[in-house]
Amino acid sequence: MRTLKHFENDLNRAQLEAVYHTGSPLLVLAGAGSGKTRVITYKIVYLIRERGLNPGNILAVTFTNKASNEMKERVVSLRAEAKEVWIKTFHSTSATLLRTIGRSIDVDPRFTIIDQQDQISILRKIIKECRLDPELYKPSKYAYLIDRAKDMLLDAGNALAGKFSGDPAFHDIYRVYEEKLNKENLMDFGDLIFRLTRGLSRNSEAVKALKEKFHYVLVDEFQDTNHAQYELLKILTLEEDNVCVVGDEDQSIYGFRGAKIENILNFSKDYPKTRIIKLEENYRSFQTILTASSQLISNNTGRLGKNLFTRRGMGEKITFFHAGSDRSEARFIADEILELVNENRFRYSDIAVFYRVNAQSRIFESVFSRQLIPFTVVGGPRFYEREEVKDIIAYLRLAMNPMDEISLSRIANKPPRGIGEKTLKLLIESTIERGRPVIDFKGESHIPPSRRSSVKDFLVLIQELQLMVQESPPPDLIKLLFDASGYIDWLRSQGEEERMRNLEELYNAVEEFSREHPESSISEFVEEVSLSQGGFDEKSGIGRVFLITLHNAKGLEFPVVFIAGMEEGIFPHYLSGDNASDIQEERRLCYVGMTRAMEKLYLSAAKVRKLYGRSIERGLSKFLMELPSDLVHYHEEKSPYIREYSTGGRSITGSPSHRSFSRAKAKLKERELLDLQVNDRVFHEQFGKGEVLEIEKGIASIRFEDGKKMKFLLKYTPLRKDA
Numbered sequence: 001m002r003t004l005k006h007f008e009n010d011l012n013r014a015q016l017e018a019v020y021h022t023g024s025p026l027l028v029l030a031g032a033g034s035g036k037t038r039v040i041t042y043k044i045v046y047l048i049r050e051r052g053l054n055p056g057n058i059l060a061v062t063f064t065n066k067a068s069n070e071m072k073e074r075v076v077s078l079r080a081e082a083k084e085v086w087i088k089t090f091h092s093t094s095a096t097l098l099r100t101i102g103r104s105i106d107v108d109p110r111f112t113i114i115d116q117q118d119q120i121s122i123l124r125k126i127i128k129e130c131r132l133d134p135e136l137y138k139p140s141k142y143a144y145l146i147d148r149a150k151d152m153l154l155d156a157g158n159a160l161a162g163k164f165s166g167d168p169a170f171h172d173i174y175r176v177y178e179e180k181l182n183k184e185n186l187m188d189f190g191d192l193i194f195r196l197t198r199g200l201s202r203n204s205e206a207v208k209a210l211k212e213k214f215h216y217v218l219v220d221e222f223q224d225t226n227h228a229q230y231e232l233l234k235i236l237t238l239e240e241d242n243v244c245v246v247g248d249e250d251q252s253i254y255g256f257r258g259a260k261i262e263n264i265l266n267f268s269k270d271y272p273k274t275r276i277i278k279l280e281e282n283y284r285s286f287q288t289i290l291t292a293s294s295q296l297i298s299n300n301t302g303r304l305g306k307n308l309f310t311r312r313g314m315g316e317k318i319t320f321f322h323a324g325s326d327r328s329e330a331r332f333i334a335d336e337i338l339e340l341v342n343e344n345r346f347r348y349s350d351i352a353v354f355y356r357v358n359a360q361s362r363i364f365e366s367v368f369s370r371q372l373i374p375f376t377v378v379g380g381p382r383f384y385e386r387e388e389v390k391d392i393i394a395y396l397r398l399a400m401n402p403m404d405e406i407s408l409s410r411i412a413n414k415p416p417r418g419i420g421e422k423t424l425k426l427l428i429e430s431t432i433e434r435g436r437p438v439i440d441f442k443g444e445s446h447i448p449p450s451r452r453s454s455v456k457d458f459l460v461l462i463q464e465l466q467l468m469v470q471e472s473p474p475p476d477l478i479k480l481l482f483d484a485s486g487y488i489d490w491l492r493s494q495g496e497e498e499r500m501r502n503l504e505e506l507y508n509a510v511e512e513f514s515r516e517h518p519e520s521s522i523s524e525f526v527e528e529v530s531l532s533q534g535g536f537d538e539k540s541g542i543g544r545v546f547l548i549t550l551h552n553a554k555g556l557e558f559p560v561v562f563i564a565g566m567e568e569g570i571f572p573h574y575l576s577g578d579n580a581s582d583i584q585e586e587r588r589l590c591y592v593g594m595t596r597a598m599e600k601l602y603l604s605a606a607k608v609r610k611l612y613g614r615s616i617e618r619g620l621s622k623f624l625m626e627l628p629s630d631l632v633h634y635h636e637e638k639s640p641y642i643r644e645y646s647t648g649g650r651s652i653t654g655s656p657s658h659r660s661f662s663r664a665k666a667k668l669k670e671r672e673l674l675d676l677q678v679n680d681r682v683f684h685e686q687f688g689k690g691e692v693l694e695i696e697k698g699i700a701s702i703r704f705e706d707g708k709k710m711k712f713l714l715k716y717t718p719l720r721k722d723a
Contacts, residue, residue: 007042011035018244018277019043022051025237025271026244027222027264031306032293032595033284033557036246037067040218041074043244044085047216055084057215059236062089063224067555071220086214090229094192097210104206105199111185119143119188126176132169135416138494142173149174150190151226151258153197197232207235215242222247222267226258234270241273249304250297253551253589255581265302282308282595284557286315289601292631293594299626300584317633319602320566320624324637326606327512330367332637333562333604337373337545340560340600348374349543350559354550354593356571358386358498359505360564361547366509374544379552384529388491388499389506393526395481399465400523402437415490418454423447427455439463461485467699471711473687474514474522478507497575508610518708550593561597563590566605567618590623603632676700676721683722684712 007016015035018028019042030036044060047053062068068087075082086093095113102109114122123139145167149159156175159165181187187195200207217237219225222245225233237243245267252261268274282290290308297303323329333353340346353364362383368375383389391414394407401407405428412427413419419427426446431438439459447455461484468477482488482503491500513525546558550571565571571590576582594601603624608617676682680692682702690704700719703709712719 007046011038011042012281014277014279014281015039015042018279019046021244021275021277022047022241024241024273024275025267027267027271027274027276028244028246028279029276029304029306030246030248030279031282031308032248032251032592033282034279034308035281035283036220036248036279037071037074039279040220040244040246041071041078043218044075044082045078048079048082048085053215055082056086057213058218059086059088059093059214059216060218060220061093061233062087062220065089065092067220068092090232091189091192094196094232098187098192098196101206101209102199104209105196105203107195107199108185111187113192114181114186114188116143116189122180123173123177126173126180130169130172130176133416135413135490136493137169137173141494142170142177145170146174146177147188147190148258150194151228153194153228153231155198193228193232197228197235200232200235210236211240217243219243219245220247223249223252223261223264224254224259225263227260227263230260230263238270243271248306249302250300250306250588251554251592253554253585253592255585261302261585265304276304278306280306280308282310283312284598285310285595286312286599288315288317288631289594289597292318292601292627293591295628296594296623296626297587297591300587301580302584316600317631318627319600320632320634321602321604322620322634322636323604323606324608326363326565326609327367328637329564329604329606330363333364333564333602334367334371334373336562336602338371346560347543348545351562352546352548352553352556352558352560352596353562353564354548354553354596355564356550356573356589357501357565358549359383359501360570362505362509364547364564366512368545375547376544378546378548380549383502383505383509386499386502388487388496388503392478392481392487392503392506393529395462395465395485396469396477396522396526398438399462399469400526402439402462402466403432405432408432408438412458415486417458417486418451419458420451423451423455439466468711469523470521471701471709472522473710474520474525475507475511476712477522478510482507512610550589553596554592557596557598559598560600560602561593562602562604563593564604565609566603566621566624567609568621569616569618570609571621571623587623676719681722682719684719689722 007019011019012035015038018026018039028036028039030039040060044058047058048055060068060071062071068089072083072085072087075085075087086096088096098107098111099109102111120139120143123142124134127134127137127139127142145165149155149164152164154162154164156171156178159174160171165171181191200210214236217233219233224247233243233245245264247264249261249264252259252264255261268276287310290310294306294308321329321332323332337348337351340351341348355361355364358380361377365375365377365383377383380386384393391411394410398404398407398411408428409424412424427438427441430436430446431441439462441455441459464484465477465481468480488500488503491503510522510525513520513528517524548556550563563571568574572583572586576586605620605624606618608615676692676695678692678695681689682692682700683689684702684704687704687708687710688706690702692700693703693709694701699711701709701711702719
């Protein structure tokens, strides 16, 4: 077991200063890869051995159970009695304190903690009791809003008075939710910090007791604290000198979760006696990576500032690849990975591909699967496992097989169309369970009048899809499905931007499949999707490349990092617009991504990207322009994919709009049918000129100039007569 005499061998000068400092509040500005966890663990041991603190009187707060467990293991390995130190997350600390001092702050300590799933279930019930449709008033949305309100220490009354949300239903839902939790003595995760902080703010005796309990308080990842967490810390330490916070303002990237960068920026104002110590020696990356990332982040204002350096040497230049298209970008990354692994320089598990939005993973999943590169998607499901993608696939499966009860149950009421559990049960009992396809349902008399129209419209949609499955172009079929089902309109009404993007990326996948397999139907695409879900053997020992969004990359490190999609509108994200604070958070996100790389860093962009349902030429990210040009090796591809991917910036519905999809109609309206006759000449925007061979029940059979024959449902197909 190591003792204090080993500290000088294990820590650099700045780390030692941070460990030894007591007598005033301490802010440790810990640059990326600078050994901050080591400082916290050694400081705890120092406080026990040299300052004589009882381990049970030390509180060290982290943000995740994984981090707290790792910190406890490190501390105990240095000093066995340190196992009595309170090393917990904010939520765990609050729960334990509420159990012990709850009665003094009007909290029944016998409370039950509910998880997120329980929270959603309660909110769904409340929404129904308020006679609101839970498919339109999403429980997950209100769970998010309630959590954010509690982060700001706002109960329902204060949230209403402060106009926290413009949603007219929110405050009533929040009030009823609070009443239910209080009545049943339940607490969600947000309540733990909220109730403790609010209770302590009203009881000075309880605060005094806790100050006598905790003689020293340390907080890790301080830049990620929200308002409630910081207020709790101030209640425990503001008038004392027994606090040390460790963080990096340049890695504050969770504003959307309630984190306030102002907490770390204003710490020395709230604690005037604060000493600031900067940890600037990096043990992770080569200097080239550090210099480039430091120059990038220097463009942010309001920083406390650091100058990162390393003793590892300069390392290789950063590689930037400007691809002709998103697919060639993915192929370039795949080829580089294969070369790095085949040369035995790195393992697959040494490599990570970062991207800004979840939808970007799809093309990497596709290319890597084809090139037999093992991969895992971190922090979320694979593309074809995402709920909205599975829903659309379920529509297609049901059209292909009207006996598919699983698919029917999944999408009968998605989006909400009045087909509840009872009606669905009737459909299944009357058809599938009797060996008949669901589209043969004739039991209208058994359905309440208010539901008959909904059932009929749904089954007509499935029948129309069934007619088009085998002989219509897959992209046309997907457009019909998006429009006729109302699914996109439903997501838009809920503000589900990311889920919409995933469906737009699904359209890209279908269009790409159709282009590569021009004679294939949508059923073959669905089959390929099913087969692609197999994956590699988890026990093979070969390792996997990590596909990770940049927000999930924090706290990780890899010898090789690729950051894809370095274009305006992708990264920085288009939602940041011209908002200075949002752009600065996006820049911090880029900084975090770059500083995950240990040895090799690749950046890439595409001249034309097929994302959000359109092929668009995008300018290079402003972040690329902020990097030192002498440290970046530029490659540019003259790609043949530009022509085949470009559609002149039109949306997939053909409307010249900046939106990915044209605004869906509130109700499905039929197109004005062309007055077509057999032998008429027509033009299709994708397949060109053709001749009408047959027309029956609104379906036209057309032969195009290349000899291809296809069928189209006229009320949904963008045809025009050709002279």
